[in-house]
Every structure is written in C-alpha cells, then in structure tokens.
Amino acid sequence: MATELLLQVSDLRAGYGRAEVLTGLNLQLPKGQVVTVIGPNGAGKSTLLNALMGVLPSRGRVLFDGQDLADASLEDRVMMGLALVPEKRELFTTMPVEDNLVLGGYRAMRLRVPNWRGELERVYSLFPRLKERRTQLAGTLSGGERQMLAVGRALMSGPKLLMLDEPSLGLAPLVVRDIFSIISRLRQDGVSILLVEQNARAALQVADHGYVLETGEIRLEGPAAQLADDPRVIDTYLGAKKSTA
Known part of the structure; x- marks a missing residue:
C-alpha cells in the first residue's frame, strides 16, 4: 500500500524580484x-x-x-x-515564554479545538527547559532555548x-x-x-x-x-x- x-x-x-x-x-x-x-x-x-x-x-x-x-x-x-519555524526564529522577545507559546495556538483557537491550551503540557514535556523558564522574557533566552521556543510555538498550532x-x-x-x-x-x-x-x-x-x-x-x-x-x-x-x- x-x-x-x-x-x-x-x-x-x-525568487526575489527578477532574480529566480x-x-x-x-x-x-x-x-x-x-x-x-x-x-x-x-x-x-x-x-x-x-x-x-x-x-x-x-x-x-x-x-x-x-x-x-x-x-x-x-x-x-x-x-x-502549515507551520514554519524560520531561520531567525522571530520570537516576541519582550513577552514571556508561555505567552509566546499561547500565541502559537492561534490556529487551534480559531478552529475551536477543545482544550487547545492543553498542548502546552505536550510542548513542556518535549522541552522541559521551557517549562522552567515559562515566565522569563523570550529575549533573555539562550540561542538553544530560543530555538526550542520557536519549535514549541509552531507545535502549539497542531500543524x-x-x-x-x-x-x-x-x-x-x-x-x-x-x-x-x-x-x-x-x-x-x-x-x-x-x-x-x-x-x-x-x-x-x-x-x-x-x-x-x-x-x-x-x-x-x-x-x-x-x-x-x-x-x-x-x-x-x-x-x-x-x-x-
């Protein structure tokens, strides 16, 4: 099959402009x-x-x-x-980690997915460090933590x-x-x-x-x-x- x-x-x-x-x-x-x-x-x-x-x-x-x-x-x-985690991550650096994740749930919220906020626990199980830093501003994270947050935010949409x-x-x-x-x-x-x-x-x-x-x-x-x-x-x-x- x-x-x-x-x-x-x-x-x-x-491409970009006339450059294919x-x-x-x-x-x-x-x-x-x-x-x-x-x-x-x-x-x-x-x-x-x-x-x-x-x-x-x-x-x-x-x-x-x-x-x-x-x-x-x-x-x-x-x-x-479709969910894209861009090379530059493009986080909301002046917002806490958990707020960045919740914003990632926009698609699930629009689709009225039941208990879509429950996806937070799945993301935290994948990235325990994000749970530890959930109240920390995204802009204060290390490079690796920012990448984890960018991936976690994308997963919140249920892509x-x-x-x-x-x-x-x-x-x-x-x-x-x-x-x-x-x-x-x-x-x-x-x-x-x-x-x-x-x-x-x-x-x-x-x-x-x-x-x-x-x-x-x-x-x-x-x-x-x-x-x-x-x-x-x-x-x-x-x-x-x-x-x-």
Whole structure:
C-alpha cells in the first residue's frame, strides 16, 4: 500500500524580484515522514520554505493534503496546517515564554479545538527547559532555548506539516544534538516534517528521504540512508565516509 502524500511540489519557481532562485523544483513528502533538503548556502533552501508558506510569490503547482495552494494566502496556509519555524526564529522577545507559546495556538483557537491550551503540557514535556523558564522574557533566552521556543510555538498550532529552516544554525554541538533528538521524537509521534538544513550529516540521520538542492535545482534525491552513502554527498557535504562501527 502506497504511503499517502501530504505535500506534492511540481515545477516550483520562486525568487526575489527578477532574480529566480528556484528553477522548476519537484518534491514530495509522505504523511508522517521527515524529508530533508540539504545543500550549500545560497542554494535556495530558505526560498523553498518561504514560497511554500506563501511569504514569497511563486509559480508552479503545490498540493497540500490534496488542496491546491495556488490562491491560498499566508493566513489560509496557516489555517490549513502549515507551520514554519524560520531561520531567525522571530520570537516576541519582550513577552514571556508561555505567552509566546499561547500565541502559537492561534490556529487551534480559531478552529475551536477543545482544550487547545492543553498542548502546552505536550510542548513542556518535549522541552522541559521551557517549562522552567515559562515566565522569563523570550529575549533573555539562550540561542538553544530560543530555538526550542520557536519549535514549541509552531507545535502549539497542531500543524499537519512542520517546516524547519536551519534549526541547528549557530547552536553549540550539544544543543544541536538535543534539537535533532526532538525532531526524531516528533517523527515517532507521527508529525510530518520538512527539514531544511546545512548540517547534512545530522539531517540525513534523522530523515526518511532527502533532496540535495544546488543553485535552485534538485541534483540528487533518495532515501536518506542511501544519500548518506552516496560518494557525491560524502565528498561535498559529509567530508568523510561515516563510520560503520
């Protein structure tokens, strides 16, 4: 039985002004899986997420949970279940941690989801540090804690698809390990995730399927474990063949 697709992207083209960054991108994401897009800086990874979220105008066809997003606004996409954690996190820094999380529940509140505030406890179970700091201003958090808050806020909406833009950027190695551990746990819980990441090794370890994006085009794709063993990926992104120990 074929896995049901949550996201189907065909011939996606997007950019800034007259500069086209994505030049006919095709991508699929099955429900309940983690799909990663890796590639060098400037390849178009963030452009892809911003186009899918409706932040950037785009051309091509995007089907999300069977619905065509051609005429869907940013707010429409949020209400349909798309959630983006941007690279810069974009928290409300002068507000407490818990208020940031509650604001993330906007979609659930609008949809009148019963006891939507109960999702707070799930977020706190994933990120115990946020519970410890729930009354602290978001602007006083460390980089890792801010990333946890950004992910937690997105989860408060009950998204069908969680899109993560460079979640490891600027974080210490131990914190990066924690973030990817959370991504693995979310996958086990059935959350569908589109992960854009420069840390190719960590991304391929946590993902089901991967795409290599270079200069706006998909150069390689396949099961994540297969890409991790591909000599082209090893030479360009991993530096050395992973140990089999």
